[in-house]
Amino acid sequence: MGKKEQILLTLDGKYTGYIPVIPVANTFAARWSGKPMGEVMSNSELYAQAVIDCRKHFDYDGLWVNGFGGVAAALGQGLTDKFGQESLTGEGVILTRESLEQLHEFRADQDLNLDGMINAIRMMKEQEPDQPIFTVVSSPASTAAVMMDVGNFYISMIKDPEFVKEVIRRITEPLVESVKMLARAGVDVIWNPMPTLSGTCISRKLYEQICRESNMYFNEQVRKCGLRLVAHACGKWDDRFDLLFGEGNDGVHVSECNFQEVCQMYGKDTCIMGDIPSVPIMLFGTPEEVYQTAFGNCMEALSYGTFILSPDCGMPPDVPYENIEEMCRAARDAVEKIGK
Amino acid sequence: MCMEEIAAAVCEGDDDNIVDLCRMALEGGATPSCIIKEGLTAGMMRAGEFFDSGEYFLPEMLISSMTLQKGLDYLVGCLEKESGFWRGCIVIGTVEGDTHDIGKNLVGAMLQAAGFRVIDLGIDVSAERFIESVGIYKPDIIAMSALLSTTMMNMETVIRRLSDRGLRDQVKVMIGGAVVNQRFADRIGADGYSENASQAVLLAERLICAS
Numbered sequence: 111m112g113k114k115e116q117i118l119l120t121l122d123g124k125y126t127g128y129i130p131v132i133p134v135a136n137t138f139a140a141r142w143s144g145k146p147m148g149e150v151m152s153n154s155e156l157y158a159q160a161v162i163d164c165r166k167h168f169d170y171d172g173l174w175v176n177g178f179g180g181v182a183a184a185l186g187q188g189l190t191d192k193f194g195q196e197s198l199t200g201e202g203v204i205l206t207r208e209s210l211e212q213l214h215e216f217r218a219d220q221d222l223n224l225d226g227m228i229n230a231i232r233m234m235k236e237q238e239p240d241q242p243i244f245t246v247v248s249s250p251a252s253t254a255a256v257m258m259d260v261g262n263f264y265i266s267m268i269k270d271p272e273f274v275k276e277v278i279r280r281i282t283e284p285l286v287e288s289v290k291m292l293a294r295a296g297v298d299v300i301w302n303p304m305p306t307l308s309g310t311c312i313s314r315k316l317y318e319q320i321c322r323e324s325n326m327y328f329n330e331q332v333r334k335c336g337l338r339l340v341a342h343a344c345g346k347w348d349d350r351f352d353l354l355f356g357e358g359n360d361g362v363h364v365s366e367c368n369f370q371e372v373c374q375m376y377g378k379d380t381c382i383m384g385d386i387p388s389v390p391i392m393l394f395g396t397p398e399e400v401y402q403t404a405f406g407n408c409m410e411a412l413s414y415g416t417f418i419l420s421p422d423c424g425m426p427p428d429v430p431y432e433n434i435e436e437m438c439r440a441a442r443d444a445v446e447k448i449g450k
Numbered sequence: 451m452c453m454e455e456i457a458a459a460v461c462e463g464d465d466d467n468i469v470d471l472c473r474m475a476l477e478g479g480a481t482p483s484c485i486i487k488e489g490l491t492a493g494m495m496r497a498g499e500f501f502d503s504g505e506y507f508l509p510e511m512l513i514s515s516m517t518l519q520k521g522l523d524y525l526v527g528c529l530e531k532e533s534g535f536w537r538g539c540i541v542i543g544t545v546e547g548d549t550h551d552i553g554k555n556l557v558g559a560m561l562q563a564a565g566f567r568v569i570d571l572g573i574d575v576s577a578e579r580f581i582e583s584v585g586i587y588k589p590d591i592i593a594m595s596a597l598l599s600t601t602m603m604n605m606e607t608v609i610r611r612l613s614d615r616g617l618r619d620q621v622k623v624m625i626g627g628a629v630v631n632q633r634f635a636d637r638i639g640a641d642g643y644s645e646n647a648s649q650a651v652l653l654a655e656r657l658i659c660a661s
Binding site for chain 2: 393394
């Protein structure tokens with residue numbers, strides 16, 4: 111059985127005698143390449159090559175296609191943002207209901223951002239056919255937050271929730287169209303970050319009232335494309351894990367949680383991913399601390415279900431190389447201990 | 451006019467009525483600094499307590515902060531007539547490469563309400579702009595925010611350049627943001643770290659006293 115099959119089966123809840131190690135290593139790989147980060151992150155070929163070479167060097171799993179901000183840019187590029195400037199990214203351009211009328215039409219087949227991603231995916235599939243390809247696609251609510259300006263989004267959630275729902279509705283289909291294009295190009299897993307919607311930011315009540323329905327619809331469309339889905343529960347989700355784990359995700363990438371409790375409650379039905387603290391342990395911890403944390407995570411999670419070892423958020427670009435080696439070694443040792 | 455009404459308006463985010471309430475308080479003989487301290491700031495502190503206890507989240511805090519800011523904007527002109535209100539000057543900004551500003555704005559509003567003159571450099575602020583601000587505004591404190599593990603190291607760059615230019619002794623440095631903590635602050639040589647906006651005010655007060 112190849113690595114890709116093993117990893118996809120892990121997400122399907124089947125233990126294959128292997129613990130995948132999948133850091134979200136896009137900016138790390140760009141830094142590791144030695145080229146200026148801005149240049150690598152804006153050039154799909156340089157970026158793909160950096161990701162491929164970095165993965166091979168450290169022998170972890172998975173390839174990450176650079177985060178997709180294409181829908182926001184395609185809909186809102188050129189419109190005036192909250193600073194009164196012409197936006198290049200579509201961030202902060204939907205400040206009023208009137209600005210909704212100014213959004214451009216979205217054509218996935220003409221989107222330059224998607225073109226770059228598809229080019230990166232092609233290179234990855236050619237050079238590393240046995241590695242699954244992950245890409246970051248934000249949920250409709252998260253994308254709405256970006257396009258409305260996050261502060262305005264939060265305030266509108268209370269003052270004008272129907273406006274927020276209208277923006278989310280407007281953004282959802284373009285996102286689904288993009289996912290379909292990415293699926294056709296060969297992406298295997300959508301990794302959905304929801305940082306603005308965690309318990310660190312909004313209440314469970316607002317999450318349920320405004321975001322959840324669109325999240326569930328979006329997840330359903332992703333799965334219809336034959337893709338696996340991992341939700342990143344960035345921040346505090348303890349008061350709403352029951353909702354998240356009921357939204358049709360194949361995996362949940364956790365952070366800042368009671369790891370044992372989450373594995374115990376939800377690990378049987380959903381693959382758990384995490385949970386090495388990115389900054390205090392991966393970036394600033396000793397190799398020994400990384401090993402102990404990673405090994406502990408593996409042993410804990412595998413008692414209940416399947417597991418992917420990873421830092422609990424994006425891997426910082428300055429993580430010491432030794433710490434990555436120790437993370438990988440911990441997963442191998444855990445398999446030895448548990449048995450194949 | 452009861453200060454309690456102003457405090458409640460801030461805490462509940464009643465931004466439509468806050469200016470009228472402040473005007474009535476002034477007409478009733480209250481001084482601007484009294485309205486700020488006992489009305490606006492008290493209301494924002496109460497909102498901060500609700501945030502700490504998990505009753506309020508960012509949307510509620512932002513609406514309270516917006517209400518506070520409206521009241522401050524109305525009163526700040528009158529303050530110039532009162533001497534001794536400002537307790538120090540703070541330059542605040544989100545570091546280079548980072549465009550997150552919600553936390554930074556909350557901290558800025560709270561600091562202003564607490565009597566600090568706040569110079570907001572905005573988001574994506576280069577190390578050089580922070581350094582230049584020392585010469586321009588002569589701040590007592592530089593307050594930096596970062597939300598990304600990819601940008602947090604830019605805080606260290608600012609501190610290192612302050613030292614390289616011989617400016618480190620002239621200004622205190624405080625940091626905040628989701629990815630940083632006290633350990634990181636110690637590591638990069640910052641004078642302090644705060645976890646949230648209300649703690650940032652206490653930290654600023656401590657740093658000003660210490661200097």
